Amino acid sequence: RAAGYEIVAPQVGELVTSLDMAGASLTVTWLDEELERLWCAPAQAPALSVGEVIATTAAPVYEVPEDEVADYSGTPQPAQDAGQKVAALIEAVRDALAGAEAELGRIDAIAGDGDHGTGMVNGSVAAARAARAAADAGAGAASTLAAAGGAWADRAGGTSGVIWGVLLHAFADQLGDQDTPSAQQVAAGAGASVEAVQRLAGARVGNKTMLDAQVPFAEKLAERVGAGDDLKSAWAAAAQASTEAAEATRDLRPQIGRARPLAERSLGHPDAGAISLALVTRTIAD
Numbered sequence: 001r002a003a004g005y006e007i008v009a010p011q012v013g014e015l016v017t018s019l020d021m022a023g024a025s026l027t028v029t030w031l032d033e034e035l036e037r038l039w040c041a042p043a044q045a046p047a048l049s050v051g052e053v054i055a056t057t058a059a060p061v062y063e064v065p066e067d068e069v070a071d072y073s074g075t076p077q078p079a080q081d082a083g084q085k086v087a088a089l090i091e092a093v094r095d096a097l098a099g100a101e102a103e104l105g106r107i108d109a110i111a112g113d114g115d116h117g118t119g120m121v122n123g124s125v126a127a128a129r130a131a132r133a134a135a136d137a138g139a140g141a142a143s144t145l146a147a148a149g150g151a152w153a154d155r156a157g158g159t160s161g162v163i164w165g166v167l168l169h170a171f172a173d174q175l176g177d178q179d180t181p182s183a184q185q186v187a188a189g190a191g192a193s194v195e196a197v198q199r200l201a202g203a204r205v206g207n208k209t210m211l212d213a214q215v216p217f218a219e220k221l222a223e224r225v226g227a228g229d230d231l232k233s234a235w236a237a238a239a240q241a242s243t244e245a246a247e248a249t250r251d252l253r254p255q256i257g258r259a260r261p262l263a264e265r266s267l268g269h270p271d272a273g274a275i276s277l278a279l280v281t282r283t284i285a286d
Helices: 033-040 077-109 116-136 141-156 158-172 183-201 211-226 231-251 260-266 272-285
Strands: 043-045 048-050
Touching: 077 116, 077 141, 077 272, 116 141, 116 158, 116 272, 141 158, 158 183, 183 211, 183 231, 211 231, 211 272, 231 272
Parallel strands: none
Antiparallel strands: 043 048
């Protein structure tokens, strides 16, 4: 006001929140006559109420129709056993991410929201619950991993939650539900997950994102499986490549995403998404 501006109906509160992110933001927009009329009009939403409360009726509770409930009957026993193993792996990932939550948040806060650890924990907890439910119902590896991906995307929040959902779904599509997945199918799943993330995020290696750890993992896994290594040793080698690549992101500047405006601050620190992906690969290797 001291500068000569007229302030119209300011709103102060928790209006656009991001998980457990600390801090505050200020948004200013210029109003014309139409925008001012709309801005001051009565409205009611979960995070914003203006004017008199608008009468509402509760939405009906949605019941999943029986024909939409997943039916895993008829899944061969070897495939069911594989589904159980996938669920156990997701549970191990959940526990590892819970232990790393604070550190992932610290790394992310250097040039971002600081909520990466919280998002990864929220996503993996939901994914583990969904994977266990699917596996116990008789799902194979593909359906168990797909259930985990859907739950991760639904519950994680933020961009990384959507990306992990897409990643796991693409991986699952290569595994099948009729037998124990082969090493070649698992390697194909890793490659498909890279392609899916690249399509969604528009990122490439060198942009300082999770892809900087994901691509080396998929490439090393395919290389070692192609050379005849068993899945366990091939995965371990790929996890090591992913870990080294994730650590090397400390020398990169962010090229896309929220961290790009703070590129200089990010220099010298690894990317949180790459670090968490490498942690997931190591956890599964172990």
